[in-house]
Amino acid sequence: MLEKIREGSQGVIAKSILVLVILSFAFAGVSSYLGTSTDVPAAVVNGDEITANELEQAFQNERGRLEQQLGEMFDALAADDNYMNGIKQNVLDRLISDKLISQAAEDLGLRVSDEQIKQAILNEQAFQTDGVFDNDRYLAVLRQLGYQTTSFRNMMRVDMTRRQLLTALVGSEFVLDGEAKQLAEVQGQTRDIRYLVVDSTPFLASSTVSAEEIKAYYESNLIQFMSQEKVSLEYVELDVADLAKGIETSVDDARAFYEDNQQQYQTPEKRLAAHILFASGDDSADEAKAEAALAKLQAGEDFAAVAKSDSDDQFSAEQGGQLDWFEQGVMDPAFDSALFALSTGEYSQIVKSEFGYHIIKLLDVESGAAAPFDDVQDKIIADLQNKKAVDEFYSLQSVLADTSYEIPDTLDETAKALGVEVQSTALFSRDNAPVNLNTPALIKAAFSDDVIGSGMNSEVIELAPNHVVVIRLLQHKDAGTLPLTEVSSSIEARLLQDKANFAASEKANEYLAQLKAGTEITEVAVATKEKLARFNQDIDQAISTKAFKMAAPDAGASSFDTAALANGYAVIALDKVNDAEGIDANIVESIKQRLVPQYSEADYRSVVAALKAKAIVEYPVAE
Numbered sequence: 001m002l003e004k005i006r007e008g009s010q011g012v013i014a015k016s017i018l019v020l021v022i023l024s025f026a027f028a029g030v031s032s033y034l035g036t037s038t039d040v041p042a043a044v045v046n047g048d049e050i051t052a053n054e055l056e057q058a059f060q061n062e063r064g065r066l067e068q069q070l071g072e073m074f075d076a077l078a079a080d081d082n083y084m085n086g087i088k089q090n091v092l093d094r095l096i097s098d099k100l101i102s103q104a105a106e107d108l109g110l111r112v113s114d115e116q117i118k119q120a121i122l123n124e125q126a127f128q129t130d131g132v133f134d135n136d137r138y139l140a141v142l143r144q145l146g147y148q149t150t151s152f153r154n155m156m157r158v159d160m161t162r163r164q165l166l167t168a169l170v171g172s173e174f175v176l177d178g179e180a181k182q183l184a185e186v187q188g189q190t191r192d193i194r195y196l197v198v199d200s201t202p203f204l205a206s207s208t209v210s211a212e213e214i215k216a217y218y219e220s221n222l223i224q225f226m227s228q229e230k231v232s233l234e235y236v237e238l239d240v241a242d243l244a245k246g247i248e249t250s251v252d253d254a255r256a257f258y259e260d261n262q263q264q265y266q267t268p269e270k271r272l273a274a275h276i277l278f279a280s281g282d283d284s285a286d287e288a289k290a291e292a293a294l295a296k297l298q299a300g301e302d303f304a305a306v307a308k309s310d311s312d313d314q315f316s317a318e319q320g321g322q323l324d325w326f327e328q329g330v331m332d333p334a335f336d337s338a339l340f341a342l343s344t345g346e347y348s349q350i351v352k353s354e355f356g357y358h359i360i361k362l363l364d365v366e367s368g369a370a371a372p373f374d375d376v377q378d379k380i381i382a383d384l385q386n387k388k389a390v391d392e393f394y395s396l397q398s399v400l401a402d403t404s405y406e407i408p409d410t411l412d413e414t415a416k417a418l419g420v421e422v423q424s425t426a427l428f429s430r431d432n433a434p435v436n437l438n439t440p441a442l443i444k445a446a447f448s449d450d451v452i453g454s455g456m457n458s459e460v461i462e463l464a465p466n467h468v469v470v471i472r473l474l475q476h477k478d479a480g481t482l483p484l485t486e487v488s489s490s491i492e493a494r495l496l497q498d499k500a501n502f503a504a505s506e507k508a509n510e511y512l513a514q515l516k517a518g519t520e521i522t523e524v525a526v527a528t529k530e531k532l533a534r535f536n537q538d539i540d541q542a543i544s545t546k547a548f549k550m551a552a553p554d555a556g557a558s559s560f561d562t563a564a565l566a567n568g569y570a571v572i573a574l575d576k577v578n579d580a581e582g583i584d585a586n587i588v589e590s591i592k593q594r595l596v597p598q599y600s601e602a603d604y605r606s607v608v609a610a611l612k613a614k615a616i617v618e619y620p621v622a623e
Helices: 002-008 012-034 052-070 073-078 081-107 114-123 135-145 149-170 177-188 211-220 240-245 251-260 283-298 303-310 333-339 373-406 412-418 440-446 449-454 484-517 541-547 585-614
Strands: 043-045 048-050 190-199 230-239 270-278 322-327 347-353 356-366 461-464 467-477 527-533 559-565 568-578
Touching: 043 081, 048 081, 052 073, 052 081, 073 081, 073 440, 081 149, 081 585, 114 149, 135 149, 149 585, 177 585, 190 484, 190 541, 211 484, 230 240, 230 373, 230 412, 240 373, 251 373, 270 283, 270 303, 270 333, 283 303, 283 347, 283 356, 333 347, 333 356, 373 412, 373 467, 440 449, 440 461, 440 467, 449 467, 484 559, 484 568, 541 559, 541 568
Parallel strands: none
Antiparallel strands: 043 048, 190 527, 190 568, 230 467, 270 322, 270 356, 347 356, 461 467, 559 568
16 A cells, blocks of 8 residues: 555646645745735725634634623523624624724824823733832733734724724713703602502403414414424443442551541641720820739739629620630731730730730630541542542543543443443523433534534543533434424413403403593402502502503593503502602712713714714625
8 A cells, every 4th residue: 555655646737736726835935924814804994904813813702791790690591602603793793883083083183192101001900019110010911811912002093092082072071950850840740640450360360261262373473483493312420429338448448547547537726715895086195004014913903893894795705704615816917927826824915916906815725626536427438439439530521521422323332331231311592401311512412513513422521520412412412393282371361361351451441431520430459559659569550651652631630541560450640749749969970970970871882873874884705
């Protein structure tokens, strides 16, 4: 075989191909040295490119921010590719907006000088040590962020130029006192209402739905009956907790470990402390009081008596200054150091801590001692079992990884090598994975092209520390429309409720007509609510919302309307609109402060929308 290859490589065609290959590598190398890029840009805004690298860097920054903000919740969200694609699109939209603002600033002739950039860098706290610019720190931060000094200055120039325009646009927004006061009066307004509720439940018994109606609703609303993509899996699981159950550890082994490691089971020494505290907040005065109290003790006065008369810690003073038992390292370092330097019955000199000035006395000492073996036997046995299980786990994990990779079209051989059973799941979607497998990493792998497309074993997936699994597709069900037989009962219930609600609305309209005519209603209770506030939680929110949408009635008259509830209808009579009470300058100022950023945000969005309307934004696609 090798001889044939050597013979073939001497031919004219082979040599020509070899020359072309060498040239392609040469040009690729030259291209990389020259810095040209063949990457397709993420977007082109009026001829200016937003590179794929810029988008990826901005996306990773946003991902890091969300991960820090949302914590463990972000792992579940990140497993959803659609969610992450949405985040990436939002980042791209923001980069496009920034590019449009930068272009607008350039068109207006806005500039930032080198001196302005220099001052901004000097004044940036991230580059300072003890309030003074630190060049070494500046360079270290830039290296950490992946910037060269020149590229960072260029980025700052673009950003500061853009901010000049934004400051001029949104920083000049303001709110008039009259606007804020008017809004305060509208928000603080209350209303006097009467209302009655027609419950739809009694009408359910008399409502009927035919099979034709169910079918017609189904065919008209197929989008409502889409089923999610589902998979069922078979898997091999390796868990330290399961391994530990099969490991036996004798009491003799536990005792031997106890004898060799008694220091691990030593209870620390504890000391019972008392103190006299001076903490008025005036350092010089507190120190003077502490010196006077120390003089009393040195003159022979009783510590408890001095604590009761002089200590600012009134709670401990009632107990003669006694505090509690403390282990070393628990209290303030200065207090701790002084306490553990005393002998029983001694008191310290004046000790200054973050809480004030103390005179500390050691009342008693409880020596540390080793916990009896019987008290820690169960813990030692569990620890030894877990240690052996962890050692076995790491050994078996290699077997799991190697076997599932070498024999990728089945898990049977892997299970035999580990001495476990192949387990399986029922069909599940991304939202209802089995509890024992419900981790973002596994869900992402289960619905990945690697597992679904290839039908082969997955890589080793970590469910938790020392708990791993390899999965393989058992069944895949594409997203689609659920059959009528599966959703017929839910459609019937919905249509029955709709008919009951319609019957309730007709009855509500009858009551509405009676109220308008001034006829007294005795069939249902009519409730009264005076001075109903806009955000009142005492009554159904639908009633409150409708009451504040109704037109104010003339003096001595009422306005009437109905409101749809979750299960029925309400009839509302609006009797009076009351002016807001207690509106003062503080409330008006608070509303102004809340409105200004809202107005500024609206201005920014309007500017970006106007620039986008005139811009040419392209999204190139790789060929």
